[in-house]
Structure formats: structure tokens, C-alpha cells
Amino acid sequence: MATQVIWNGNDVDGFYTSHLVTGTGRHTQYSHLGKIKDVYAPNVQWHGPLMKELYGQAAVIHQTLALIGMIPDGAWMPQHICSNPCDEGGTKVAVRWIMEGHHLGYGELGKPTGERLFVMGMSRYHIVNGKIVDEWVVYDHLALLAQIKLGQMEE
Template sequence: MTLETNKHQMHLFTDFINTPSEKLAEELIAPDAIFHVPGQAEPMQGPAGYLAIIGMMRGGFPDIQWTLEEMVAEGDKVAARFIMRGTHLGTFFGFPPTTKTIKVQAMNFYRFTGGQIVEEHGQPDMLGLLQQIGAVPTA
């Protein structure tokens, strides 16, 4: 696939994580794809694994939305910088809801094969997120 195809797929992927659409998950994510998640010893796998990641985020932030700010593509890889915005309305990492809003950056790296994501290394600013909900002191 071309760089332009992979970039197009990243825009569709943003639609997927904002909906989350099982149909788009099946289209965009290879069945054996692996997702390296900070704080988890073992990677998540396939469309169901990514839907579980989104479910965990939506459990704490039901209105969370991702905005793709920029991306760089080279070969079979895409680096993408996202801004996540949402309201802390559910328990997240053991911290009860605060109704505080968050605006957090994430820098993720993807590998594509045949127009599908086969690997992701996700790097959200978890410290910034936890500080914004008051779970960690800011100073």
C-alpha cells in the first residue's frame, strides 16, 4: 500500500476510535494486530482488543473524542499525534469521577500491512491526564 493509503486509513481510524464502530474495527485492524498499551504487561490483540482499549477510556470519559493533529508516514509506518478531550464522568484507574474536563496529547506509532493496522505503540500523556483529574499533584 502507498503512503497516501496509510494516511487515509489513519483518518478512518480516527473515525473508528471516536464512534467506536465494530464495522470499522474489522475493516481497519488486522485480526492478529497487536497493541502495546502503557501499564499492561501483555499487548492487546485484534479488533476486539482495540475495542477493549476504547471501552476502558470511555468507562472513565464517556464523551471522549480524539482529534488527529498531525501525522508522518514512511514505508509501512505512520506516526500520529492526537489530542484527546473528554469529561471525567466514570471511574478511571481507580479514581472516582470528578466531572473535570481533560485535554491530553497522545503520540502513537502504527505499522500497516495491506491497508490494515498490524501494530500500535500508544503513548498517551497519562501523567497529564491524571493531573487534570486531580489524581496526581501538579507540582
């Protein structure tokens, strides 16, 4: 039986984020890539690892494609999702997740090594009028680099 987690902030209009839990609970990055323009506001602000501050849907698409390029077989698996109404309007949603895959592409992690990667992270979304207006992503980028280096040292 398939699992599907849907955030429904106002109990009237359901809202599907780009990070739905479907099937067995494993989410590969490819399956919801086309939804970014549907779920993110045109003026979205994205805050992420390495103090990245991005603005707009195109920047979110670029960041997502960069991650897919480095870990193309990566599976994103949410572990806990919660939400609360926000005094600023809208709803804040928090997602604790893990991601695992192999370093198979070029990018911020260097040239491809084939090493297995595992990382735990948190994503926080501010959703207003059914669109993500802010996203904060936190994960241990240094742990990914360490996993690559340790894997190379084993060989």
C-alpha cells in the first residue's frame, strides 16, 4: 500500500509540496522537479548550507538540479513533518529528513567518486496562500565531504 503525506494547512485546500512522501516513503529528486514552479512563490527566498541565500524560482530550480547532478541516485526520505500557523501569516512547516545515494556527478563535492553518501537534515518552509515564500535548509555539508574522503582512504 502506498504512503502519501499531504500538508493541509487550512483544512479546506490541500497543498502538495515538492517534498511529498509517496510510494515506499523514498523520494527521488526527479519525480517532483516539475512542481517547483507550482509550489514556490515567484519571489521565494531560499536559505541553505554554506550560507547560500538565493532568490526566485529559477534559483531554487538551479540549486535542486545541482544536488541531483552530484547525487543522481539520491533518495530523499522525510522522517518527521509538523506544521504550525504563523503570526506573520500562513503556516510554517518543518521536515526532518535523511538523504542517501552515491557521489556520481560533479559539483560542490568535487569530481565524482562513487562513494556512498548519507546525510540528515532539516527543512523549514513558510507557506503563504498555498506557496512557499521562504525555505531554510540545514544539513552537514562537511559530513558529506568527510564521507567522500574516508571512502577514498579505505581504498
